[in-house]
Amino acid sequence: MKSKLDTGSSIFTIMTELSNKHDAINLSQGFPGFNPDPRLLELVCKYIRSDNNQYAPMAGIPALQDCIAEKIKKFYGRTIDARQEVTICDGATEGLFSVIQAVVYPNDEVIVFDPAYDNYGPDIVLAGAITRHVPLIRTKERNDYHIDWQKLKDTINEKTKLIILNFPHNPTGAILRSEDLDTLADILRDTSIYIMSDEVYEHIVFDGKKHLSLASHDELWSRSFVISSFGKTFHATGWKVGYCAAPIELSKEMRQIHQWTCYSVVTPIQHGLAEFMHTYPDYIESLSSFYEAKRDYFCKLIEPSKFSYQVSAGSFYQLLDYSGISEEKDTSFAKKLTEEIGVASIPISVFYETPPFEQKLRFCFAKEDGILEQAAEKLCRL
Ligand SMILES: Cc1ncc(COP(=O)(O)O)c(C=O)c1O
Known part of the structure; x- marks a missing residue:
């Protein structure tokens, strides 16, 4: 039967499946690695x-x-x-x-x-x-x-x-x-x-x-x-x-x-x-500082690596630029990073109709510090 929507699977499904298959650290999908209050x-x-x-x-x-x-x-x-x-x-x-x-x-x-x-x-x-x-x-x-x-x-x-x-x-x-x-x-x-x-x-x-x-x-x-x-x-x-x-x-x-x-x-x-x-009306007010500390920690851990970045102004995502590491397209670099280095991310070209040649991947930093440390340690090996 011809599908009404010819979109295939979402990039989140694809990267999460790849991450699971290779037992990688999944910083691709946007979900927190911790429980609600x-x-x-x-x-x-x-x-x-x-x-x-x-x-x-x-x-x-x-x-x-x-x-x-x-x-x-x-x-x-x-x-x-x-x-x-x-x-x-x-x-x-x-x-x-x-x-x-x-x-x-x-x-x-x-x-x-x-x-x-x-x-x-x-x-x-x-x-x-x-x-x-x-x-x-x-x-x-x-x-x-x-x-x-x-x-x-x-x-x-x-x-x-x-x-x-x-x-x-x-x-x-x-x-x-x-x-x-x-x-x-x-x-x-x-x-x-x-x-x-x-x-x-x-x-x-x-x-x-x-x-x-x-x-x-x-x-x-x-x-x-x-x-x-x-x-x-x-x-x-x-x-x-x-x-x-x-x-x-x-x-x-x-x-x-x-x-x-x-x-x-x-x-x-x-x-x-x-x-x-x-x-608890204060809960919401404390959320930005909670995630700002995560963003800062993740960026500090990445500092010695060959990735470059401009700090995120909001959300729980950080883009990392890998042009200092590889010439590859982001989709293939993201795949390689998952399979060979063990960290899953999202290539941002998939969010464009006509992608510019930008060598950037999206990482979700809404994770426990220990997970961010393990991911950064792997990313710094590149
Ligand atoms: C920009 C944006 N809009 C909507 C959603 C979906 O939100 P919900 O899980 O509440 O459906 C997401 C989830 O990642 C998102 O990033």
Whole structure:
């Protein structure tokens, strides 16, 4: 039978399988190597034991919706209607899928910025739409990966329905600056284009910088769907719980799809997360410094190696440049590194429509220090 989606396996599946086969240290897939806070585990168990095991309301349990609304007020200064503007999703993944299916129609165009997280493309194909790729750039004046505004303007046309942002960015670790949001608002002012902002790493931003959510910008908020993931924030990617925050009319559209996709999300985990967020509000605030220490440790361990890097500004990924070691393409170098050196990573060319010749691999540093030490020791042998 001809597949509806002709995408093959995701790079995460491929690299994880290769890593397992060669018993390598897996720094490829983006999941923490440690458990959620024991107090959170206790709370989830408490709700499982106390009869909270049937369907949750379609848009999420009120207590968790309230926590998200409070969090958005606290971090981004926006007051939102918890019942009507927050939808708890089956991971950020389902939120992304539901938003795209809700607003994108056949033959519409959706703009993504390359290197782009690999979930967006298949979702756009399933909506019958066309993906337009705008590569992020680095310039002399600004050497972080950022949006090429002229290219974005040139790509927008009357078919453009949605623009997908993802900052803190996977895989480069780039973050937004406030002038970026203002420039985007200027470009979109006279259009009816929606924005979907994938902010799953919103609470992992380093060096005293702040995450700039689309929820924080008055003008952009009215056209935005903001997606996040409890998995990344609470070291619980296997729970697959996330949320979508969007103005009422947009949330209504998104829920049209959400209700037929999964209807509702695992009840006791929603209760556990709500009580945890309510009882320990400082947890989220400590996450950036927790991961900043990991980033710094990993970079220090890599220092004696032949890899070079620019420190990640957010997320739990660090790009390492191997041009001082090999001329090879990143896909073959990543394979060799897994098979022969015993460390799995992600080649970033797979996130591009037209990959530039960049010799960079993505490493996930959300691992115990001992694992980072073992990986670095192997990488320093090269
Ligand atoms: C940019 C980005 N968006 C979405 C997701 C998926 O999040 P979830 O596990 O909550 O579905 C990931 C996971 O790696 C991600 O990196």
